[in-house]
Amino acid sequence: MSEFTPAKWPRKLRSQEWFGGTSRDHIYHRSWMKNQGLPADLFDGRPVIGICNTWSQLTPCNAHLRDLAERVSHGIYEAGGLPLEFPVFSTGESSLRPSAMMYRNMAAMDVEEALRANPLDGVVLLAGCDKTTPALLMGACSANIPAIVVSGGPMLNGWFRGERVGSGTALWQMSEDIKAGKMSTEDFLEAEQAMSRSPGSCNTMGTASTMASMAEALGMALSGNAAIPAVDSRRRVMAHLSGRRIVQMVKDDLKPSDILTREAFENAIRVNGAIGGSTNAVIHLLAIAGRIGVDLTLDDWDRLGREIPTIVNLMPSGKYLMEEFFYAGGLPVVLKMLGEGGRLHKQALTVSGGAIWDEVKEVRNWNEDVIRPVDKALTSSGGIVVLRGNLAPGGAVLKPSAATPELLRHRGRAVVFEDIDDYKARINDEALDVDESCILVMKNCGPKGYPGMAEVGNMGLPPKVLRKGITDMVRISDARMSGTAYGTVVLHTTPEAAAGGPLAVVRNGDFIELDVANRRLHLDISDEELTARLADWQSPVKAPESGYAKLFFDHVQGADTGADFDFLRGCRGAPVPRDSH
Structure with missing residues (x-):
């Protein structure tokens, strides 16, 4: 008999409303699932875990997530769960027009409704590119079933003629050099080959790495998730361990609403200042807070970030790239330094089931030029300024x-x-x-x-x-x-x-x-x-007359509250839908 039988669980699992019985409807649901070759005992009461995958070849940052989904699946099976992967709309930053931001809310709607309508007890959120992380978190908050983030990880460092090439940052610099007559078009085209030399998202502290850091600082990802390069074997280990962990989270009924408290958001805002994070984090965290019901405002960003020194020496604010950040110790080192300075809510809960401080208090800084001591910070007040x-x-x-x-x-x-x-x-x-x-x-x-x-x-x-x-x-x-x-x-x-x-x-x-x-x-x-x-x-x-563009135009709110749709704010939860069969 499986360890995960109904008798050994503290409550009836949500998925058992679909699979746990002998009625016509239960048999209907199970029999169709079995056409994939799933043994009967996988429906014996063990948790059903969704793997919410934003893999897409149109989203280059996330094009390697198929492999990570397999690693997550291994972890879920090991822990006694049933993994079921499903796709959601993938907001690729580099190609979508008019803007990937226009489709963040669509992706969040996709995630929320997929979680609500399907027989899922928990979900692993596979994200990477800029808008995929906030979109998945927004949807998971609205559905409020146990959830954990696994990021795809950043690309390896780019190098061009002995210099680091930061994805995005170098593009802006070089395009200005072209206009100034400092660089030839031929050199620019040669440098292009160095900008994206491995799978993964931006290797600078751009929005993708910032939002991976925000997920970790909020407590929604395992400690160390943010900075592991996409091609490093430890990224696969992180995916595997997250698959194991989500099964226990379901058993403990540990939901986003338990983790995403005001203290968690305050930790994330301070972390954003310390890492020199993207201004886009302001909009995304305001939107996520609006979904989970935390009253977060622009003034909180200014108040909490005003005295936070920027200690992470990464482009675009500094010198290095995400690879060096990982080797130096990554976000756990930043969290430890904030905690030692009295700037971290140490007891904030994480997906580990423990306090954030317990995850980071023993880590070491292996490179003090990459993660600088406070007295050698890039800037003494590095948070986002609100004017x-x-x-x-x-x-x-x-x-x-x-x-x-x-x-x-x-x-x-x-x-x-x-x-x-x-x-x-x-x-x-x-x-x-x-x-x-x-x-x-x-x-x-x-x-x-x-x-x-x-x-x-x-x-x-x-x-x-x-x-x-x-x-x-x-x-x-x-x-x-x-x-x-x-x-x-x-x-x-x-x-x-x-x-x-x-x-x-x-x-x-x-x-x-x-x-x-x-x-x-x-x-x-x-x-x-x-x-x-x-x-x-x-x-x-001119207001659009039809389609998603009209929905967006009619219902999007201002940047000061997260640019979410007015009808999506708030946590609706994931009740079991009425069976129509």
Whole structure:
């Protein structure tokens, strides 16, 4: 008799509503499953574990997840569970148009409904590319069955002519060098071959690695999951062990709602500051919190991150890549250092069943140039800054560790682009009235405006400015930027232009003041002038008439609350659906 029989479990498993009986309906469900060659005793009351796989050849970061799914399956079988793999919509960052962000909520809906409608007692979430991790977590939170994250892992380091090539970061740098005349097209094409030399996601601290770190910091992945390279055999071990662990989580009924407390989110926000994590984490954590019912706000990001030093020396903020981060000890070292500094809720629960501090208190830092001591931090205040003012009454964000210190207080003349097409049409024009003291402003690239809030906020600089040797200018938009990007870039300006926010009425020649220390973003016109401009404003954005684009446009919320759909917020749980047979 299997160890996992109904008599040995503390409660009836959810899957037994499908498989656990002799009625016509139970036989119907079991008999169809058996056409896959599954022995009868696999339905004897053991837990049924879903392997939620975002594998897709259209999602290069996740194209190796088939192998990891097999490793997860081995672990589930070893622990006495029945693994059943299923696909969900895969949001590939590098190819999806108009933006992968537009489809994050669709993927989350897919995950939630798959978990609710199928005979699953728990789920392993296989993620990797930027939006797949938050989408899977959002869906799992809404369904609230036991869940554990297994990340695909980052690519190996890229190298070009003796220098590290960070995926994404090098692309932005080299494309600017092309415009500045510092690099030839032939060299750029040669460097392309070094950018993605193994399976896995970005090897910088971009959004993919940031969100893997967030999953671990939140307690939703086993300790050490975030940084193991995709091709390292220890990534397979992590998948195997996670498969074992989810079976026990089902037995213990350990659900996302038990792990994702306010303390868990506060830990994650502090970790994001310490690792120099992506600004995209702000939107994704706000959305995940909204699904699980934790009241997280932009102000929490500013308050909790304000005094956190950036200690992880990785691109785009620093020098190294994810491979070195793993060899130095990875995220457990960062968590330990935060705990030693009184900046970690040590008793926060994780998928291990224990406290997060117990997982990390004995780890060592094997490279203090990669994970730096606090007194040698890249920046003493590395969290995400939240700016407010008449230009962003709902807030905007900036990443100080990726910015130029001299530009963190700046007043400049606005050079305005009405949308991304206007920017592309004019930015390379030698007649463009712009110099390095100006502020580049781009509108209509938020959740409704693009649509989908694309990663275009790190606008490339005008060639005539680049040729002066200038590498950064203040840039403001309602867009996002890649976690691999850098610069003094103000993002997520809320309300967005397409929703009638003040950004919509900024004009060429207006002066804008950025004051990061005082968290201020101000358009230098009178209140009366701003009110009059807004009264005259008409949206240039045409609402979609049908399909998912219409659903998105009609229901997406602002970046300040996570850009989720208004009807998806909240934890709905996973009741057993009514049998229709």
